[in-house]
Amino acid sequence: MALVLNEEQLMLKDSARSFLDSQAPVSHLRELRDSEDREGFSRELWAEMADMGWPAILVPEQYGGLGYGYTGIGIVLEETGRNLTPSPLLCTAMVGAAAIVKAGSDEQRESLLPAVAGGQHLLALACDESSRHAPHEITTTAVKDGESYRISGRKINVADGHIAETFIVSTQTANGVSLFLVPKDSGGVSVEPFRQLDTHHAANVAFDQVVVNKSSLLGPLDDGLGLLDYLLDVGRTGASAEMLGLAQEVFSRTLDYLKERKQFGVPIGSFQALQHRAAQLFGELEMCKSLVLKALQTLDEEPDGDPELASLTKSKLGETAHLAATEAIQMHGGIGMTDDFDIGFFLKRCKILDNLYGDSLYHLDRFARLRGY
Amino acid sequence: MADNGTFRRETRDWLEANCPESMRQPYNYEADACWGGRNCKFQSEDQKAWLQRMASRGWTVPTWPKEYGGGGLDLAQAKILKQELARINARPPLESFGISMLGPPLLKFGSEELKLQHLPPIARGEIRWAQGYSEPNAGSDLASLQMRADDMGDHFIVNGSKIWTSYGDKGDWMFCLVRTDFEAKKHAGITFVMFDMTTEGVSTRPIKLISGKSPFTETFLDNVRVEKNQVIGEINDGWTIAKYLLSHEREMIAGAGILASGSLPVSEVAARALGRQNGILSEPMLRADIARFEIDERCLALTIERARDEVKAGVSLGAVASMFKYYGTELNKRRYELLMSVSGQEALQWEGGEDGLGELPKKWLRTKGNSIEGGTSEIQLNIVAKRILGLPG
Ligand SMILES: Cc1cc2nc3c(=O)[nH]c(=O)nc-3n(C[C@H](O)[C@H](O)[C@H](O)COP(=O)(O)OP(=O)(O)OC[C@H]3O[C@@H](n4cnc5c(N)ncnc54)[C@H](O)[C@@H]3O)c2cc1C
Numbered sequence: 001m002a003l004v005l006n007e008e009q010l011m012l013k014d015s016a017r018s019f020l021d022s023q024a025p026v027s028h029l030r031e032l033r034d035s036e037d038r039e040g041f042s043r044e045l046w047a048e049m050a051d052m053g054w055p056a057i058l059v060p061e062q063y064g065g066l067g068y069g070y071t072g073i074g075i076v077l078e079e080t081g082r083n084l085t086p087s088p089l090l091c092t093a094m095v096g097a098a099a100i101v102k103a104g105s106d107e108q109r110e111s112l113l114p115a116v117a118g119g120q121h122l123l124a125l126a127c128d129e130s131s132r133h134a135p136h137e138i139t140t141t142a143v144k145d146g147e148s149y150r151i152s153g154r155k156i157n158v159a160d161g162h163i164a165e166t167f168i169v170s171t172q173t174a175n176g177v178s179l180f181l182v183p184k185d186s187g188g189v190s191v192e193p194f195r196q197l198d199t200h201h202a203a204n205v206a207f208d209q210v211v212v213n214k215s216s217l218l219g220p221l222d223d224g225l226g227l228l229d230y231l232l233d234v235g236r237t238g239a240s241a242e243m244l245g246l247a248q249e250v251f252s253r254t255l256d257y258l259k260e261r262k263q264f265g266v267p268i269g270s271f272q273a274l275q276h277r278a279a280q281l282f283g284e285l286e287m288c289k290s291l292v293l294k295a296l297q298t299l300d301e302e303p304d305g306d307p308e309l310a311s312l313t314k315s316k317l318g319e320t321a322h323l324a325a326t327e328a329i330q331m332h333g334g335i336g337m338t339d340d341f342d343i344g345f346f347l348k349r350c351k352i353l354d355n356l357y358g359d360s361l362y363h364l365d366r367f368a369r370l371r372g373y
Numbered sequence: 374m375a376d377n378g379t380f381r382r383e384t385r386d387w388l389e390a391n392c393p394e395s396m397r398q399p400y401n402y403e404a405d406a407c408w409g410g411r412n413c414k415f416q417s418e419d420q421k422a423w424l425q426r427m428a429s430r431g432w433t434v435p436t437w438p439k440e441y442g443g444g445g446l447d448l449a450q451a452k453i454l455k456q457e458l459a460r461i462n463a464r465p466p467l468e469s470f471g472i473s474m475l476g477p478p479l480l481k482f483g484s485e486e487l488k489l490q491h492l493p494p495i496a497r498g499e500i501r502w503a504q505g506y507s508e509p510n511a512g513s514d515l516a517s518l519q520m521r522a523d524d525m526g527d528h529f530i531v532n533g534s535k536i537w538t539s540y541g542d543k544g545d546w547m548f549c550l551v552r553t554d555f556e557a558k559k560h561a562g563i564t565f566v567m568f569d570m571t572t573e574g575v576s577t578r579p580i581k582l583i584s585g586k587s588p589f590t591e592t593f594l595d596n597v598r599v600e601k602n603q604v605i606g607e608i609n610d611g612w613t614i615a616k617y618l619l620s621h622e623r624e625m626i627a628g629a630g631i632l633a634s635g636s637l638p639v640s641e642v643a644a645r646a647l648g649r650q651n652g653i654l655s656e657p658m659l660r661a662d663i664a665r666f667e668i669d670e671r672c673l674a675l676t677i678e679r680a681r682d683e684v685k686a687g688v689s690l691g692a693v694a695s696m697f698k699y700y701g702t703e704l705n706k707r708r709y710e711l712l713m714s715v716s717g718q719e720a721l722q723w724e725g726g727e728d729g730l731g732e733l734p735k736k737w738l739r740t741k742g743n744s745i746e747g748g749t750s751e752i753q754l755n756i757v758a759k760r761i762l763g764l765p766g
Contacts, residue, residue, distance in 0.1 A: 003682045288672075289676075290676040363662075
């Protein structure tokens with residue numbers, strides 16, 4: 001497939017951009033923070049996003065979705081990344097929807113997908129137990145008990161864990177790894193929400209002898225590792241798309257400043273030391289654009305995705321977005337360090353996205369392993 | 374016209390039947406590349422046959438029009454041909470500055486006579502071209518060049534010297550920048566001319582590189598007659614042609630950053646040399662550097678692919694070529710630094726290696742020129758900053 005967006009995708013991009021520019025620019029995030037919003041995102045905005053059809057993008061048409069695929073949702077995430085807009089898009093509309101579409105039973109699809117597509121039902125992937133991402137090291141257990149399973153364990157730093165109606169939980173079962181759909185109001189689930197440094201919220205979630213029916217199993221019993229990896233790769237690609245938007249925006253703000261700010265009687269952008277760093281960053285961002293598009297298209301084309309490409313992309317985006325955000329602060333000088341100025345928000349958000357589902361070093365290692373070295 | 378599925382099948386069959394087995398191996402030595410030209414000495418019958426068969430289909434220059442010796446393919450077909458060639462690790466049938474540098478400006482700006490005179494011999498590999506741009510005092514500041522061309526009516530008489538002429542001793546013809554107006558601003562008095570290097574008054578002197586090889590020369594012009602019908606574009610408007618050519622040259626050089634088809638990835642070379650422990654390379658720091666490198670290598674390949682998908686046929690990549698040139702050449706330097714590390718002390722012998730030719734250290738040294746030739750890395754960054762990012766000064 002050609003590495004360009006088609007007409008439909010270009011229109012989606014345009015409409016996402018103009019909607020977010022007017023409804024949810026960076027000042028929206030600032031207001032949420034300053035008002036100490038309890039959830040760290042706006043339910044009204046989410047309802048508008050649902051009206052635009054965004055949570056329906058990945059959902060097949062038969063369940064009330066749009067069927068625009070991963071490239072479609074990735075395009076929108078790139079735009080929310082640009083504006084640092086907090087929303088359940090990544091966790092619900094991308095990872096969550098992918099989980100049910102890919103592995104859900106007919107019953108799970110019918111009960112969840114229409115509500116996901118409509119934005120009424122929020123999901124969260126609960127997979128991390130240690131501070132450094134190590135999704136295969138699972139101590140949370142699901143023990144069979146007649147027609148049910150009893151789930152016990154603790155997941156940390158669950159993105160959107162503070163708002164999810166249903167958790168997708170990775171567990172150790174008798175002979176392997178299995179995923180379960182666990183409603184938040186099941187007895188024994190306790191959610192400890194917190195605010196992250198980027199003012200988005202998340203939660204630690206404890207499961208204490210939580211009883212779920214065996215129909216809550218998502219995907220194969222004992223053989224869910226492949227599904228878990230797939231969902232993580234989906235999330236990694238989505239986070240990369242968001243970082244792409246973030247990095248481009250922070251770079252473009254920096255370029256504007258280089259042209260506008262004067263010292264020694266000339267714009268600081270005429271200094272070659274800064275020009276060359278900006279030019280290098282431009283090149284890296286061009287690389288990132290190709291990666292993200294290729295990774296999204298690959299998810300649309302390959303039923304099992306391409307783990308090597310997902311890690312490559314996450315690693316490169318984490319590194320480049322971080323570079324763009326730190327260079328932005330440096331090239332803004334003192335004003336870049338102030339809370340009044342928006343540039344700092346980009347570095348904070350980037351830190352969260354880089355860590356989400358494994359940071360750039362984790363994926364550098366995974367990339368090498370997957371390539372056999 | 375046949376659909377692309379049919380085209381792919383036919384192409385695959387034709388390549389299967391026509392690409393000799395020995396041409397499906399990666400280059401090991403510089404001599405493995407075929408450069409054609411009047412004095413070409415083919416390394417083997419296979420090499421000769423491969424060039425002739427490809428040229429007969431116009432596939433040394435797949436997208437050039439048929440009347441100029443090309444294959445007349447559209448971009449989608451050219452992409453398919455490229456993929457099919459890569460699939461069997463086929464060597465390029467022909468390396469040529471005529472194809473990668475002169476062809477594009479000649480196609481765009483040349484008169485019909487000039488196209489018919491020069492393009493078909495380029496496509497068939499019969500005439501080898503040299504580039505006369507740099508002068509002793511005009512390197513990065515190319516437009517300050519001083520080679521003098523005096524107007525004699527229907528021809529010029531040219532005097533001066535060029536330097537760093539790659540394969541100056543092997544070139545049959547030269548495309549060259551000369552100054553035709555000494556009063557005008559420096560960019561406005563330049564003309565783009567072509568001449569046969571056997572013309573009286575042309576001489577070359579070899580220059581030896583740090584790699585011990587001598588693939589380039591100083592080139593002297595002493596009262597050389599150059600016909601006016603060998604000018605591309607307008608007299609005094611050669612800078613337009615020169616820049617257009619440079620963007621294609623830079624795109625070509627950038628390709629050095631991509632793993633050549635059939636070559637082993639650096640990680641595989643490392644795994645064979647160093648071995649694995651528990652499935653991973655036994656040297657963790659080297660492993661991390663290699664992984665970073667291979668990520669960037671993939672980035673470049675994908676971005677070149679994306680740019681080709683974005684660009685319509687014939688449109689110059691312009692300043693973006695500078696970004697690619699910078700990225701690709703810095704990447705190729707990293708590749709050879711890593712290969713040298715992987716090989717360790719073994720690579721330090723001047724006449725070392727399996728065949729006693731010391732190919733690896735010599736290639737490593739040669740790559741240092743990648744970020745100089747075709748305009749230095751610093752110059753590429755200047756161009757990106759000004760032309761693409763619009764930074765002042
Ligand atoms: C292997 C090889 C093959 C070549 N083949 C050919 C050929 O076939 N034909 C041909 O015509 N030429 C050829 N060249 C010449 C090449 O194009 C020049 O060497 C190149 O343009 C640099 O010019 P220079 O050597 O005079 O260096 P200089 O221009 O003197 O540069 C010296 C240093 O100063 C830096 N510098 C200069 N100006 C600036 C600036 N404005 N901002 C920041 N830094 C700056 C440069 O980046 C470089 O680091 C070849 C060179 C090499 C190494």
